[in-house]
Each structure stands twice: as structure tokens, then as C-alpha cells.
Amino acid sequence: MANLHIHGGDVYRYPHMLDFSANCNPYGMPEGVKKAAKEAVEKADCYPDVECTALRKALSLKEQVPMEQIICGNGAADLIFGLVLALKPKKALLPAPSFAEYEQALQASGCEIRHFFLREEEEFVPGQDFIEEITEDTDMVFFCNPNNPTGVLKDLDYIKKIAEKCRQCGTFLVLDECFVDFTEQPENYTMKPFLDEYSNLFLVKAFTKKYAMAGLRLGYGFCSNTEVLEHMHRVMQPWNVSVVAQAAGEAALKEKDYAEETLKKIQIEKEILLKGLKARGLRIYGSKANYIFFQGPENLREDGLKQGISIRDCSNYVGLGEGYYRVAVRTKEENKKLLDALDAIQRQSGKEEGLWQKQL
Structure with missing residues (x-):
């Protein structure tokens, strides 16, 4: 196989x-996170909080995003698959190269995928031509900033142009910001302040990289369209974030x-x-x-x-x-x-x- x-x-x-x-x-992994994870094992005979209430409350304070706009998952990939399953796009646009899970999630839902190939002679930097590829028959666009694997980082003006074109075309934009915290002055690149402005936007983040928690599997997403989040909850499996992962996430946010x-x-x-x-x-x-x-x-x-x-x-x-x-x-x-x-x-x-x- x-x-x-x-x-x-x-x-x-x-x-x-x-x-x-x-x-x-x-x-x-921070020592405080290890300690919290070990202590949480003692509570693992119980089901985890299906709503991740304490974790989402802590994320809301840390990220300055309303709690009702936050969803947690078993890593960022869990949220990507859950979002695609919830929205069931028929046609999607992907820059290439980029994170493989976007395509895997879309393929699993039977979505038609159109690639926009980033060119080596242009340093793999997307330009206006990528935005022009977003059309009214495009149901979903994935964009990773900074991109994985290239590490190319686009400024907020460019990202907002993508979001605006998506809104005009009735397209849902999935923006992956899993690595934005590793950039210089990350607050200058995140679309968090514009969530309320774009109901067609979903931001993906994770504890995986920043806190060295890859094995614990903990991701989270932001979206001002709470109907989308509710639909994701309906199609994703319950208890997808373990007791240990939730406790570790709360501890990490204090580090x-x-x-x-x-x-x-x-x-x-x-x-x-x-x-x-x-x-x-x-x-x-x-x-x-x-x-x-x-x-x-x-x-x-x-x-x-x-x-x-x-x-x-x-x-x-x-x-x-x-x-x-x-x-x-x-x-x-x-x-x-x-x-x-x-x-x-x-x-x-x-x-x-x-x-x-x-x-x-």
C-alpha cells in the first residue's frame, strides 16, 4: 500500500x-506543558470536553479572537479535512508547491482541483496572476502564509486582495498561518484583525510547531461565520481533541x-x-x-x-x-x-x- x-x-x-x-x-516542549500533559493522564478515564471550553477560552484571551469564532481539532490537518467535508467544494484553486493536506482533503471529497504553479524563475512568489485565477466557479482557495515548503511570505495588502477577490466571487478562503509566529513581527502579517470583515475566511493555526507538540496533535481555527463552524462540528468526529491535548494546550498558552x-x-x-x-x-x-x-x-x-x-x-x-x-x-x-x-x-x-x- x-x-x-x-x-x-x-x-x-x-x-x-x-x-x-x-x-x-x-x-x-516546555516543561510546563509536559507537566500538564502528565497530570491530565490521570483524568483520561473520562471523555474529553467535546466543546474544548477551557482551551477555547484561553485561546480567545491569547489570540484576541472571540471564543465563539474558535474551533479546535486533532492538529491543523483535522480542521482542514473537517472544513472541506463541511463545505463540500466542487472546484478549488491551490498554489503549488504548498502543504499536501489541502489536496488530500479536497480529493477525499471528490473536489476538482486546479493548480496554480509557482515559478522558480520568480522565486516561487505568487503575484497578481494568482489572484486573477480566482473566478466565480472557484468554490475554495487555499493559501499558506508563509508558504510551506518555500517560506515565501506575502504582506497583508496582498492577502486582503485575495480575500476581497474571493468575496466578490463567492469563494471561501482557507488561510494557513501555522508558521506566521516564526516570522519577524508576525502581528503585521496575520489576518486575525479582519475576521469580522470577511465571513468567507477561515484561519488555520496549530500548537505543533511553536511549542514542539507534534505528537500531541492540537490545532485550532478562526472564522467569524459561526454557521461554518457549526457545520464543521456536525461532520467531524466528537471528542477529537483528547484530555491530554486540551490540558497541554492550556499550559502552552501560559508559556x-x-x-x-x-x-x-x-x-x-x-x-x-x-x-x-x-x-x-x-x-x-x-x-x-x-x-x-x-x-x-x-x-x-x-x-x-x-x-x-x-x-x-x-x-x-x-x-x-x-x-x-x-x-x-x-x-x-x-x-x-x-x-x-x-x-x-x-x-x-x-x-x-x-x-x-x-x-x-
Whole structure:
């Protein structure tokens, strides 16, 4: 059976590798979250709160979004599938490359998918031509900002133009902001302040990356159209957010110092890693979040595994071919190991250091 769920973070098939393939906070799950999760196990003999009341109340205070406009799920993917199942779009527009779950959810509902292929010669940056592709027969548009895997970040003026075109065409816009907190000044890029203005907008977020909680599975979404949220509740399975995940989420929202300190460290280390990758002749694109997207030699992932390093081969993304990769920004020591591994690969290939760019 073919595995459709090919992502980074496969520590089960590659247990002894230093993992740069998943974009989680490299400083690990906060201790307060671990403690809350352990304590919640004692309550796991009961069903979880089907309405996630305490968690949604905490999210409302933290995100400054009305509680009734918040929905929680078993990771962001759960909400994406639930939203598609609720709205049942017939035709959808997707930029490519982008997060694979959008297409999987749409395919599962029998939706016709139209791809807008982002061009390498334009640095994979969408422009006005993407907005023009939104037509009256487009039921749903997915847009990830910053995009995964490219890390391309568009400003609010551009996102609002997409939202406005969608409103004019009667199109529902799903905006994925799962990585916006890793950008500099994220408050300048989020569409949260405009939720009431656009009833055709759904924002996707998650605890996964920021708090290193991938295994606990906890995502959330914002939408001012409460009818949409009610419809999602009707089609999604009940008790989809466990007792442990809800408790962990509440605890994570209290980790203000952890979030501020680690996000600041990641920004510093990203600049150092970017400089190191460029010095080794690798072509960088976007990369405005906590990961770096680049073009390099084929077989780089396999060569990296031989060095004990796991990176994300992006060739399975729609719109990409061989030779595109993504690496997470990790700690200073770990990032140095990645750069040292790249140097070793270059030496073994018989090429002088820094000459990869000339081969691309």
C-alpha cells in the first residue's frame, strides 16, 4: 500500500538521525506543558470536553479572537479535512508547491482541483496572476502564509486582495498561518484583525510547531461565520481533541517567556544558517519562517543520511522536481553539524567547497 502521508519528522524509520526534516521548535516542549500533559493522564478515564471550553477560552484571551469564532481539532490537518467535508467544494484553486493536506482533503471529497504553479524563475512568489485565477466557479482557495515548503511570505495588502477577490466571487478562503509566529513581527502579517470583515475566511493555526507538540496533535481555527463552524462540528468526529491535548494546550498558552525567548533564538540561528548555506553555493528561496528552502544537488537527502542528518526532500510536492530541499532551523550546535555534513558531502563528491551553485 502506497504511503500518501510523506512528510518530515519520520523518526520511526530514521531513529538515529539528527532531524532537520520537521519544522518544530528545536528547544523542545516546555516543561510546563509536559507537566500538564502528565497530570491530565490521570483524568483520561473520562471523555474529553467535546466543546474544548477551557482551551477555547484561553485561546480567545491569547489570540484576541472571540471564543465563539474558535474551533479546535486533532492538529491543523483535522480542521482542514473537517472544513472541506463541511463545505463540500466542487472546484478549488491551490498554489503549488504548498502543504499536501489541502489536496488530500479536497480529493477525499471528490473536489476538482486546479493548480496554480509557482515559478522558480520568480522565486516561487505568487503575484497578481494568482489572484486573477480566482473566478466565480472557484468554490475554495487555499493559501499558506508563509508558504510551506518555500517560506515565501506575502504582506497583508496582498492577502486582503485575495480575500476581497474571493468575496466578490463567492469563494471561501482557507488561510494557513501555522508558521506566521516564526516570522519577524508576525502581528503585521496575520489576518486575525479582519475576521469580522470577511465571513468567507477561515484561519488555520496549530500548537505543533511553536511549542514542539507534534505528537500531541492540537490545532485550532478562526472564522467569524459561526454557521461554518457549526457545520464543521456536525461532520467531524466528537471528542477529537483528547484530555491530554486540551490540558497541554492550556499550559502552552501560559508559556510567554518560552515562546519569546525561543523564537528570538531561532531568528538569530536562522540568519547564521542562511549565511552558511549560501556560502556553500546553495540557492535559497523565501525562507521567512523557521525553515530554509533551497535548491541543491540530487541525492542530497541520501548523502545526508549517510552523515547522520535527515533533511526534507521536497520532490514529492506538486510543482517541484528533484533537487529541492527544506531544512528546519535548529540549535546552534545542531546547525553546525548540518553545515559540517554538507562540507563532508562536497569533499566526498570531489567538488571544491562552495561550487554547488555552479552545478545547478
